[in-house]
Amino acid sequence: MKIPVNEPVIAPESKKAVMEALETGWVSSAGPCITRFEQEFADFVGMKHGVAVMNGTAALHLALVSLRIGPGDEVIVPDFTMIATITAVMYTGATPVFVDSDPEIFAMDPALVAKAVTPRTKAIIPVHIYGHSADMDPILETAAKHKLAVVEDAAEVHGATYKGRQCGSMGTMNCFSFYANKLITTGEGGMVVTNDDALAQRAKCLRDLAHSPEKRFVHTDLGFNYRMTNLQAALGVGQMPHIAEYIVKKQWMGRRYQEELSMVQGLRLPITKDYATNVYWMYAVLVEDTFGMSKDTLRKKLAEGGVDTRDFFYPCHSQPFLSGNPQAKSSFPVTEDIAQRGFYLPSGLALTEEQLTFVCNTVRKIALQA
Numbered sequence: 001m002k003i004p005v006n007e008p009v010i011a012p013e014s015k016k017a018v019m020e021a022l023e024t025g026w027v028s029s030a031g032p033c034i035t036r037f038e039q040e041f042a043d044f045v046g047m048k049h050g051v052a053v054m055n056g057t058a059a060l061h062l063a064l065v066s067l068r069i070g071p072g073d074e075v076i077v078p079d080f081t082m083i084a085t086i087t088a089v090m091y092t093g094a095t096p097v098f099v100d101s102d103p104e105i106f107a108m109d110p111a112l113v114a115k116a117v118t119p120r121t122k123a124i125i126p127v128h129i130y131g132h133s134a135d136m137d138p139i140l141e142t143a144a145k146h147k148l149a150v151v152e153d154a155a156e157v158h159g160a161t162y163k164g165r166q167c168g169s170m171g172t173m174n175c176f177s178f179y180a181n182k183l184i185t186t187g188e189g190g191m192v193v194t195n196d197d198a199l200a201q202r203a204k205c206l207r208d209l210a211h212s213p214e215k216r217f218v219h220t221d222l223g224f225n226y227r228m229t230n231l232q233a234a235l236g237v238g239q240m241p242h243i244a245e246y247i248v249k250k251q252w253m254g255r256r257y258q259e260e261l262s263m264v265q266g267l268r269l270p271i272t273k274d275y276a277t278n279v280y281w282m283y284a285v286l287v288e289d290t291f292g293m294s295k296d297t298l299r300k301k302l303a304e305g306g307v308d309t310r311d312f313f314y315p316c317h318s319q320p321f322l323s324g325n326p327q328a329k330s331s332f333p334v335t336e337d338i339a340q341r342g343f344y345l346p347s348g349l350a351l352t353e354e355q356l357t358f359v360c361n362t363v364r365k366i367a368l369q370a
């Protein structure tokens, strides 16, 4: 058996909507699915506006530009995240200021966020990692105290909650991704959600090359072509009726892994805080010394046994292209530690009970040899 780390599920409604888009010729960024997808997804998050774009990275960049973040500004980001969080800040000319993680939930440590604020700080980007919310209240407090924008990177947490609030509904402008391995997918795709009418308007304008609202082809600003196509939106619209069931499936997966693996010595399974509901974007585990084998050896043996896995993100500050960053040589002990010991198990929506059992049996067999 060969079990991929992720396999998407394409709903029959998506196939139908894509065919309809093809048959009616609405293949670019005009067409009925885009506004429908924006509204349905914004409603799902509990936000007023959705601005659909071509991917999650573009969503982050668009949110920051809409908030007028640029050269000379600092943006506080976690060191432990997918690199797009950092590149989006750098595209604006602003400086990313890294903070270390909470060792239990891997998201940015709120106490370190408070310490990282300087007179140049303009925004904080909390990233919810692997399906679990960041600890938002203290981060929102720091932001309110210093009048900073908060841009949630909610690319991995569609449907997760924090103290009953939806992830992606707590910041000023928040960003989602619809890449193939995210909870719902448009192939490539992303969305900015916000409650602010003026910011939504500005984001829509900048997404579409900043055509003047009075006169098309007169450009009032430096805009971008970040539009989502109707074909992508058709894929997304077809999955919206299933999103609740997808979340249930992910939570089933999290529960089953927990039941099957909690007895394995030296594997630290995901921790879900009382304040959070976890959607297990990826089932992420840490290999402790007591496991008796390194993570790399365990992953190699799993691969030989037919189980595909992935390493955690590598610490952003140590990425080669950031070697000139002032913080490249600083130490972020939690991030460095979890990056070294962490990996994730097959977690896709298509994962079956039979496959999950096979994965767990393979892990247990290897653990016995350790």
Ligand SMILES: *Cc1c(COP(=O)(O)O)cnc(C)c1O
Pocket: 055, 056, 057, 058, 081, 082, 084, 085, 127, 153, 155, 156, 177, 178, 179, 188, 189, 190
């Ligand atoms: C997936 C992801 C993104 C970027 O999304 P793309 O659609 O691949 O550009 C950004 N941040 C995080 C945390 C992600 O996991």
